[in-house]
Amino acid sequence: MPPQPARRSERSRRAILAATQELLTESGYAGLTIESIAARAGVGKQTIYRWWRGKGAVVLEAIAEHLPEATALPDTGDLRADLRGVVRATVAEFADTGASAVTRTLTVEILVDDELAGEVRDRLLRPRLEGVRARLEAARAAGQVRADAPLDQVVELVFGPVYHRWLLRTSPFTESYADALAKLVMTAVTPAGR
């Protein structure tokens, strides 16, 4: 018999998500266990298993709970400036220890659990990419971007390198790094004659 969401205890749900977040920052993803979540939340283990598929799903929801809403990119008319803004913001986020830990957790989850991967991608990441893509479309309409530029790939050109550097910890994240990246992307997409 599947559980009836109508009877679900909101109190328990909140306690579980809160406990998960606390334990995540205290002991990291690897040190997190269902048992510790249940104990901290003052909840039976069964209550967790009844409503989530496992550790990954709980963590995902706990993170999603407190994630900023994906906001549309500002459009100042100046693509270079707007891109620089996105890149700087992204770089700053990856440089931040806390946010970085969250991303690490999500990335592991993506790699390990195919089912969760889809959810993470669609609920948390896609919106961001879409924001940039929308801005690029507007710019292309305004003739600031080559007509033949593959916009999805350009979006990846923006985020991919940051992700890569973060993952491999090859070099630090500075503002000048962000600006150089934005410049490279601009060069790649600016129409020939400009």
Next chain:
Amino acid sequence: MPPQPARRSERSRRAILAATQELLTESGYAGLTIESIAARAGVGKQTIYRWWRGKGAVVLEAIAEHLPEATALPDTGDLRADLRGVVRATVAEFADTGASAVTRTLTVEILVDDELAGEVRDRLLRPRLEGVRARLEAARAAGQVRADAPLDQVVELVFGPVYHRWLLRTSPFTESYADALAKLVMTAVTPAGR
């Protein structure tokens, strides 16, 4: 007292790494246990713990064992063609199920164990990046790349997007995708006047 490598059994070492590779392809990283490795290799658990820090370290070495040597990039004089070659090869590798599983494993390890991360980066990944960087330097000397291009970032511009697409499984890996990426990178680095 630390173990003395002089007395180490090469036979056991090989058996362990071979068993690890087999089990990795059979049951994946999550399903891999030290006990199963020991059983399959016909080896005592202690022999594994004596020489490796844990599952991650064994896997890392097992993978490293059979990884192709990082080869220097071919330099045909035509940067565009050479870049296209690298990108195509990289894309093909990520598209391959087996190689992809290996990369997945390594990436998880990087995210989860800081100590291993460094080793993975230095022993397995850095050489590849260095190969591309060297080729770019040669091209810059030949005037085929802007003098002010930040080469490390250009390297990331090549690999980052592929990594990003692979991670998020946003779209499939095709040859035309690879070529479009190579073209974007070329556009970003080609000197203005050309």
Next chain:
Amino acid sequence: MPPQPARRSERSRRAILAATQELLTESGYAGLTIESIAARAGVGKQTIYRWWRGKGAVVLEAIAEHLPEATALPDTGDLRADLRGVVRATVAEFADTGASAVTRTLTVEILVDDELAGEVRDRLLRPRLEGVRARLEAARAAGQVRADAPLDQVVELVFGPVYHRWLLRTSPFTESYADALAKLVMTAVTPAGR
């Protein structure tokens, strides 16, 4: 948090004690392991560790489970005959392979684990000694035993030699041996004038 006996599974308890008894007769005390008990009983190791301190405690309880209740000695009025009966029974028990194995196990446990020793002594052995002591008291009241005989020591005079012979395997256990021992004890306690 100590376990709550109220929730204890009687089914598991029985299975564990039964498995212990089987394995004890099959492979002896030294060959007995917690893992084998758990496997045979179809029980998790933790369930054993939750309710017992270790191998010794389980064995003790398994033995106690099926031990005959300590019965009061018959009092026929003839002390000599009654004593002969006890000694013969004791000797017979020590001569029996199965019962002997149990005693061996208990004795080792007594020697090795002080905490268990007390329990074994009080729950299993003391009652027997008390039975003989009670019979001796009755006999003393009837004038069949010296008034100044130290009864506790007389009890030891009955069991001690049997234990000693069993332990050292010096000579076999025969009925005539038993009778000779009973006679010696009788001689030691019978009042002078008789």
Next chain:
Amino acid sequence: MPPQPARRSERSRRAILAATQELLTESGYAGLTIESIAARAGVGKQTIYRWWRGKGAVVLEAIAEHLPEATALPDTGDLRADLRGVVRATVAEFADTGASAVTRTLTVEILVDDELAGEVRDRLLRPRLEGVRARLEAARAAGQVRADAPLDQVVELVFGPVYHRWLLRTSPFTESYADALAKLVMTAVTPAGR
């Protein structure tokens, strides 16, 4: 090929037996391991296994090494006094913590390993019993002991109760206890007319 005793290192033998004794008093029989003996003695494990069958055999030899020679009983002509002496000495020995530990070890060994049991009995215990038996024979020849008394059983009448009390820790060992026991035995063996 069996080892050649001629080449045996006396130095190692001594070190092993000394280490065994130390560890026996420090951590008891159960806590004793071959590895700890080897480490403490500065000796390879193989050297132990070459010359002994296992833990029990080493312990046995270590104990035998420092055991007082079995001395013949004094014969003062007064059996009662001589018996009292033996019993007092035995009781004192069992009351002593150190000697008691040794006896405990030996007893466990007897119970657990049949092969060792024989050796322990013959090399360590039998001589004592023989001493008492010899004294009793002399007494019987002198008419101080019933002609029909089964001397082997009388010997057990002396030692058995002490052993029993020690094993079960039922009551403390005092001098008056010893004397009462000696008196009981005397009563059991003294010829009727005396």
Next chain:
DNA sequence: TAGTAAGCGAGACGGTACGTCATGTCTTAAC
């Protein structure tokens, strides 16, 4: 007096069992 075979310290090896931990399921009592 050299050569050589044994014993030696050391410790790696394949194993077994340990006692602990977390998993996901099942049971009980209380609200």
Next chain:
DNA sequence: GTTAAGACATGACGTACCGTCTCGCTTACTA
């Protein structure tokens, strides 16, 4: 009738010792 609590079977963890094995080294007998 869902919950908190927690016992349960399962199975991996990392450790401790087992008894065997192989290394060089030292030592004492043999040629």
